[in-house]
Amino acid sequence: MTIGLNYIDLRLPSSEDGPKLYHLVAQCQPLDMNSRYCNLLQCTHFASTSVAAEKDNALVGFISAHFIPERSDTLFIWQVAVDKGCRGQGLATRMLEHILDRPQCAQVRWLETTVTESNQASWALFERLAVALGTELKRTVMFDRQRHFEGKHDTELLARIGPIRF
Numbered sequence: 001m002t003i004g005l006n007y008i009d010l011r012l013p014s015s016e017d018g019p020k021l022y023h024l025v026a027q028c029q030p031l032d033m034n035s036r037y038c039n040l041l042q043c044t045h046f047a048s049t050s051v052a053a054e055k056d057n058a059l060v061g062f063i064s065a066h067f068i069p070e071r072s073d074t075l076f077i078w079q080v081a082v083d084k085g086c087r088g089q090g091l092a093t094r095m096l097e098h099i100l101d102r103p104q105c106a107q108v109r110w111l112e113t114t115v116t117e118s119n120q121a122s123w124a125l126f127e128r129l130a131v132a133l134g135t136e137l138k139r140t141v142m143f144d145r146q147r148h149f150e151g152k153h154d155t156e157l158l159a160r161i162g163p164i165r166f
Contacts, residue, residue: 008060008091010098013043013052020059021052021081028081030119032153042078048104049075051095053086060086063095068112075105077113080122092125093132100164109163114142114156123159130161137161 013021018040025031025039034042042050042064053061060083068074080092099105111129115122130137142158145151 007055008086009054010051010095011054013047013050013062015040015044017043017052017059017062021062021064024059024062024081024083025079027084030116031079031081034079046078048102049099051098053082053091053095055086058083061091061095063092063099065099071110073107074110074112075099075108077111080125087121093129096125096129106166109165111159111161111164113159115159116154116156118154126159126161133161133164135162135164 018036021039021043022034022036025033043052046064046066049065049067051061051063052059062079062081064078065075066078068076077096080095082091100108111126113122113126115126127137138160139157140160141155143149143153143156145153145155149155
């Protein structure tokens, strides 16, 4: 089933979204599962820089993000989750723009996230975003498969988008 974007509400997350987020991420391979407690923190501590996409009381999309403490001009995108029925319609882009349009993000000059090399959907999303923002995306290794993950997780490449000028 495909859900039209006009019927999806974007809003700040709340603690009640924690369990819904846990289930949404479980359906969004290849995303890593976080603990239920971590999802609650994403929905509360990072609410001002995250977004929940809701349709008929169902969570159909979520982006968790936070400012990097030492760099207040850099927003780190932790996870992007979109329900299968909403993929391919630009919801992830709309959610990212929703976050960037908030007053508390006025100082953002850089977006960072990590993506495995094989996650082509995420690379396409962030490359389109860089083009839309009139800037570039640079890739470097952030967490190496052997050195950081003991060979149990693919290397995470840092995608750094910017500088962003509003």
